[in-house]
Amino acid sequence: MHDIRMVREQAAALRDGMRRRGALDQLEPVIARLEALDRERRQTIQTVEEKKAARNAASQEVGRRKKAGEDASELQAQTRTLGEEIAGLEASLTETEAAIQKGLYDIPNVTLPTVPAGDETHNTVVRSWGTPRAADGVKPHWEVGEALKLLDLPRGAKISGSGFIVFRSAGARLVRALMNLMLDLHTREHGYEELWVPVVVNRAAMTGTGQLPKFEEDMYALTDDQGFLIPTAEVPVTNLYGGEILDAAQLPMALTAYSPCFRREAGAAGKDTRGLLRVHEFDKVELVRYCRPEDGAAQLELLTGHAEAVLQKLGLPYRVVLLAAGDTGFSSAMTYDLEVFAPGVGKWLEVSSCSVFTDYQARRANIRFRAAPGEKPQFVYTLNGSALAFPRVIAALLEHYQQPDGSVVVPEALRSYVGADSLR
RNA sequence: GGGCAGGUGGCAGAGUGGUUUAAUGCACCGGUCUUGAAAACCGGCGUUCCUGCAAGGGAACCGGGGGUUCGAAUCCCUCCCUGCCCGCCA
Numbered sequence: 001m002h003d004i005r006m007v008r009e010q011a012a013a014l015r016d017g018m019r020r021r022g023a024l025d026q027l028e029p030v031i032a033r034l035e036a037l038d039r040e041r042r043q044t045i046q047t048v049e050e051k052k053a054a055r056n057a058a059s060q061e062v063g064r065r066k067k068a069g070e071d072a073s074e075l076q077a078q079t080r081t082l083g084e085e086i087a088g089l090e091a092s093l094t095e096t097e098a099a100i101q102k103g104l105y106d107i108p109n110v111t112l113p114t115v116p117a118g119d120e121t122h123n124t125v126v127r128s129w130g131t132p133r134a135a136d137g138v139k140p141h142w143e144v145g146e147a148l149k150l151l152d153l154p155r156g157a158k159i160s161g162s163g164f165i166v167f168r169s170a171g172a173r174l175v176r177a178l179m180n181l182m183l184d185l186h187t188r189e190h191g192y193e194e195l196w197v198p199v200v201v202n203r204a205a206m207t208g209t210g211q212l213p214k215f216e217e218d219m220y221a222l223t224d225d226q227g228f229l230i231p232t233a234e235v236p237v238t239n240l241y242g243g244e245i246l247d248a249a250q251l252p253m254a255l256t257a258y259s260p261c262f263r264r265e266a267g268a269a270g271k272d273t274r275g276l277l278r279v280h281e282f283d284k285v286e287l288v289r290y291c292r293p294e295d296g297a298a299q300l301e302l303l304t305g306h307a308e309a310v311l312q313k314l315g316l317p318y319r320v321v322l323l324a325a326g327d328t329g330f331s332s333a334m335t336y337d338l339e340v341f342a343p344g345v346g347k348w349l350e351v352s353s354c355s356v357f358t359d360y361q362a363r364r365a366n367i368r369f370r371a372a373p374g375e376k377p378q379f380v381y382t383l384n385g386s387a388l389a390f391p392r393v394i395a396a397l398l399e400h401y402q403q404p405d406g407s408v409v410v411p412e413a414l415r416s417y418v419g420a421d422s423l424r
Numbered sequence: 425g426g427g428c429a430g431g432u433g434g435c436a437g438a439g440u441g442g443u444u445u446a447a448u449g450c451a452c453c454g455g456u457c458u459u460g461a462a463a464a465c466c467g468g469c470g471u472u473c474c475u476g477c478a479a480g481g482g483a484a485c486c487g488g489g490g491g492u493u494c495g496a497a498u499c500c501c502u503c504c505c506u507g508c509c510c511g512c513c514a
Binding site: 041042045046048049050052053055056058059060061062063064066067072073075076077078079080082083245373376377 | 434474482
């Protein structure tokens with residue numbers, strides 16, 4: 001969420017940001033309305049506060065007279081009228097502020113200057129690592145997975161629905177191995193604190209990271225109780241310090257958590273539905289960082305490197321894509337996608353999305369820090385990235401390391417975790 | 425799920441309708457004193473919003489929301505959370 005002051009004082013930069021996302025035409029009415037609402041709000045506040053000051057003074061006078069045994073009924077009646085006027089003005093103020101809030105929720109973050117303008121055709125590959133394997137003869141992961149009895153897709157669909165995966169035997173162990181490999185790497189070598197968090201969160205948390213109110217239809221909601229299943233550990237982890245003021249010494253903060261992730265994928269029916277490419281429940285290790293504003297860009301490079309390190313450990317060829325403004329997520333100011341090559345399906349698969357949100361999320365979740373004692377609190381910058389999402393990594397492993405005899409070689413770094421050199 | 429007790433500033437902790445601009449202590453910051461430090465003393469000590477070039481002025485905030493009243497931390501309703509007891513349970 002933007003500060004209304006952004007609309008008031010930096011309207012040109014805001015409009016330019018929306019233009020770079022290709023969203024200005026759509027959002028211009030929202031911005032114009034916000035400008036009007038802001039003027040209206042401030043005017044109402046002035047009036048209401050004058051009346052409140054008058055009421056406060058009058059009420060005190062009533063108290064004084066009563067104490068002195070004098071009559072105050074006339075003054076009381078006047079003050080009552082004042083109170084009624086205040087109530088009316090405050091009701092309209094509440095409406096105005098709700099409208100402002102709603103408008104602000106509709107405006108995405110402004111991307112950093114280094115982000116190319118335009119739609120996804122302007123995404124740029126900034127670097128790549130490893131050599132993609134030639135596609136010939138490589139079977140798609142769902143075929144290998146079923147042949148080696150690592151996956152049981154039909155039974156997953158039976159007990160839960162399509163898009164819910166059952167892993168079994170070495171496949172199940174592979175999931176656990178990936179979790180341990182990634183968490184060990186991030187905690188031991190990258191300095192992250194490990195968290196284990198609830199997968200059910202409340203509406204406030206979902207709003208803090210920006211999933212709500214705009215993307216409610218993509219979330220699984222509990223019916224008998226309030227609450228949502230998290231679509232990513234970003235939600236509980238980023239909101240961990242919501243409403244708090246941190247000490248400067250705590251920054252940068254680096255947190256990591258494994259969690260299952262639940263996504264309805266509304267509107268994505270029929271797209272990449274085979275195998276592990278797009279599922280409703282999957283596992284992921286997430287990285288979250290909080291930092292000072294001046295460190296935002298550097299911290300994004302650092303975080304992206306931590307996600308890349310997992311792919312390098314696994315020996316999977318990948319590329320780093322800088323998303324253009326129009327393809328950058330709603331709350332994000334700059335995003336790198338990590339795409340791993342899966343020769344069986346012949347596609348680059350997105351296994352991570354690393355973003356810096358500037359103060360956009362922090363303002364929503366109200367996460368601040370005090371740079372020095374006595375200074376005013378300011379919003380932190382938040383960052384996050386998957387490192388990594390499991391299913392597509394598993395798909396890439398089953399395809400990239402596939403052998404002519406149908407077996408799959410386990411990459412070195414994973415062997416002690418899986419307890420085998422190859423899956424056969 | 426039922427009952428009881430609570431939720432006040434960074435922390436502790438007063439305050440049950442009107443000089444409360446929320447006492448007091450601790451912590452923290454500045455100063456005096458000191459060679460330096462400690463102690464002592466003096467001063468400061470929150471967040472948000474509106475207004476103003478500024479100095480300043482004003483408003484709101486005692487778990488959230490609503491109500492009663494001229495006036496609410498204080499009374500009422502409701503929700504949330506914490507602790508304890510009972511019940512249930514992996």
